[in-house]
Amino acid sequence: MGRPWKLSFISAIASFAMTGLAAAEVVYHRGNAGEPKTLDQHQTSIDVEKNVLKDLYEGLVAYNPKGEIIPGVAESWSIGGDGTVYTFKLRDAGKWSNGDPVKASDFVYSFRRIMNPATAAKYANLLYPIKNAEKVNKGELKPEELGVKAADDKTLVITLERPTPYFLELLQHQTGLPLHQASVEKFGKDFVKPGNLVSNGAYLLAENVPNDHIKLTKNPNYWNAKSVQIDTVFFYPTEDNAAAVRRFMAGELDTNYQFPIDQLPFLREKLGAQVRTPPYLALEYYAINVTKPPFNDPRVRKALSMAVDRDYLAEKVWGGAALPAYNIVPPGLNGYALADVDYKSLSQLDREDQAKALLKEAGYGPGGKPLKIEIRYNTNESHKKTATAVADMWKTVLGAEVTLLNTDVKTHYAHLQNRGDFDVARAGWVADYSDPQNFLFLGLSNNRVGNYSQYNSAAFDAAMAKSDVTIDPAERMKVLRTAEDTMMKDGPIIPLLNRASLHLVSNRVKGWVDNVQNDHRSQDLRIER
Structure with missing residues (x-):
């Protein structure tokens, strides 16, 4: 009788050990x-x-x-x-x-x-x-x-x-x-x-x-396998953001990338610090076609930019999932001082008054030539809401006649890259690497892929070329700042928002x-x- 008991005991230990090993797997x-x-x-x-x-x-x-x-x-x-x-x-x-x-x-x-x-x-x-x-x-x-x-x-x-x-x-x-x-x-x-x-x-x-x-x-x-503490990773293609939120709240997902921005207040109330919305190197902007009137006039371009209430876009349209953007280069890049924006410190009402004055000086708006604008954007609910809000701002503040045109993302970007005709077009850029150059290169005259505005500035190109051969890091950042100052003054794009990365953790x-x-x-x- 003793031998079977011993075998059973050993089997039980082995079974327990195997169960323990299985339980130890981190997924x-x-x-x-x-x-x-x-x-x-x-x-x-x-x-x-x-x-x-x-x-x-x-x-x-x-x-x-x-x-x-x-x-x-x-x-x-x-x-x-x-x-x-x-x-x-x-x-x-x-x-x-x-x-x-x-x-x-x-x-x-x-x-x-x-x-x-x-x-x-x-x-x-x-x-x-x-x-x-x-x-x-x-x-x-x-x-x-x-x-x-x-x-x-x-x-x-x-x-x-x-x-x-x-x-x-x-x-x-x-x-x-x-x-x-x-x-x-x-x-x-x-x-x-x-x-x-x-x-x-x-x-x-x-x-x-x-x-x-x-x-x-x-x-x-x-x-470095000894330092890796997770044994198995399952990646799920959670394109249905709403469904992914439900899976996360049910405990089926440990993290999820992206969620509906209109659910942000609800999610913050329910999940608290598990909702992560930090800024990242992403710029939401409008490109202006600088090759056609009236958009070839920098006064018109600046008026359009000043009339945009970025705080409203960030808080009401994007639900706090983005921050107001005034610069081409987002904040957060070590060693880089953002270019000054002369109207950033003004109240929105003061900005709007100055915008009206600039437009009048350029000969457009009430009492002048009519200002007609078509905003192109790629199909997406957030982009649609943004375009609708900006159109209303330009109508209300500048008396512009604004129409909207949306296409799928492939058609939208093909049109811009192929130098198709447009007035104002939605675009976005997420950095591939952490350097101001990766945003400022959007203004290079020889950048046919990303310079949708067809901006062409010898001074800007020269500053960018100088930055390429400036080895001292601090001095190089100053040169890049000069480039951004030039592009911001010329205004070929309207920075709107710095998007946040949206995660549930x-x-x-x-x-x-x-x-x-x-x-x-x-x-x-x-x-x-």
Whole structure:
């Protein structure tokens, strides 16, 4: 009788141990605002893809929870050649999920692939500061002539066209993530599928069920795996924001990205500090077509800007999910002093009086030529409400005749990028990297992609060019400030709002830090059930 009892006791202990191990698994249920269209870092274009990719891969550098640049695969780096040569030393412990060592040649392969015209990478131009990158991307040079070389397995040397003080910021973008060459060449476009994808970050791709979930599991070969406290991450494409809120309140989601802004007061009442609405590097603005009258008159453009009640837009239209914006560059960039806006300190009534005077001086409005304005915007309830509110302000304050035209987002931006005719058009920009240049470049005369206003200023272009070759960080920020002063004075765009990043973060989630980059890696978090 003794032996069966002993076996039962041992079995019970084993069963208890197994149960304990299962209970110890930490699972993170993460609402991700939408369905990633790709997990190929060279085809990516939206933040819901970034969120997954940065869990799967690690670049030369990364962001810490505060949004500060820290070493990633590269444990250190040095900058020489008057700011044009970056030498990265890779970690000896760096491995791919299949056990292969991460080598400098992996980055050479990845950078050459994104610049290869055959890849048709949407964000290749982000890495144009690399020597010969633009020429390679346009098919004028071979990929082998790109300024990225492996000095040895653990030393990567990147040579730039010119000093680029924000180059490390560019490398943290998902386009700077490495690829495992053998698996990409073996599987082709299917390298992104579970079982095929070889990653070097904190997690592996276990499942990818379209319109349902993406499941990631902890990568035991990650060099810093010991610090990763979440074992499994489920990303859910919570495009239905209202449904996602219900799931969060039911405890089914630990965090969720995006929620309906008109529910913000209700959510704050019910969820308190679990509602996160910090500002991030995002600008909501109206582009003005400066090539056609009357909008080619800076007095008209300034009058339009001064007549907009930004406090009303932020509080009433956006429900507190945005802050009034007067500058092209959002606040929050270290070392940068925002340009002065001469009417910011005035009351809204005083602004409106000055706007009327400017318009009259330009010969428009009551007693002058009629002011007719068409506002174009892409279909979205918030954009519609904003356009309606601004139209009413311009009608009431300036006596303008305002009409609205909305199209889907693809048609809207294609029209602007193709230099289609318009008066005033809604646009938005979310920074790809934390530097004023990433907002001010919207005004460059040679920026056909983002300069919707067709703004052309020799003084502005010269200041921006000077900033590209100014190595001293403090002096460079002053030069960029000069550029913003010029663009603000000319007024080709009307800054409206700095949007907040909208997250629901359960009290169960620890380690979450709001940052202006809206960057949150699962490996930096922990879950307490």
